[in-house]
Amino acid sequence: MLVLVSYDVSTETTAGRRRLRRVAKVCQNHGQRVQKSVFECRVDQAGFEELERRLVAEISVEEDNLRFYRLSEPLDRNIREHGKFRATDFDGPLIV
Numbered sequence: 001m002l003v004l005v006s007y008d009v010s011t012e013t014t015a016g017r018r019r020l021r022r023v024a025k026v027c028q029n030h031g032q033r034v035q036k037s038v039f040e041c042r043v044d045q046a047g048f049e050e051l052e053r054r055l056v057a058e059i060s061v062e063e064d065n066l067r068f069y070r071l072s073e074p075l076d077r078n079i080r081e082h083g084k085f086r087a088t089d090f091d092g093p094l095i096v
Contacts, residue, residue, distance in 0.1 A: 001046055004069040005031070005039045009059065022058045023066075026051070 005027055009020040027033070032050050033040030045052060053069060059066050 001043060001045070001048065002032075003041045003043060003051070005041055005051070005055070006067045006069075007037050007055070007059070008037075008065040009037075010063040015049075016060075016063065019058055019060060019064065023055060026054050026058060029036060068069040 007023055008077055010016040011020055018066075024033075024037075027039040027041070027071075030043060030047065031039040034040050041051060047069075048068075055066055
């Protein structure tokens with residue numbers, strides 16, 4: 001499944017800036033950045049549950065915001081891209 005993860009972490013304190021770096025690192029380990037605080041993550045159900053658990057453990061529920069959007073199939077009909085950035089097609093051939 002494709003999951004869109006977005007977050008807004010308060011960076012007014014040193015602890016908040018640390019949380020922001022840790023949240024971004026967890027997201028980078030599970031997907032690709034498509035905006036500064038938005039990641040596309042291709043995971044199965046167990047991977048989604050692990051990602052959610054790890055991110056919820058990193059944020060402050062009093063100060064931060066974390067959202068998950070599960071994108072439904074067929075993705076080519078539900079995702080439209082405009083502009084410079086193009087997401088990596090993990091289902092297509094990968095050329096190294």
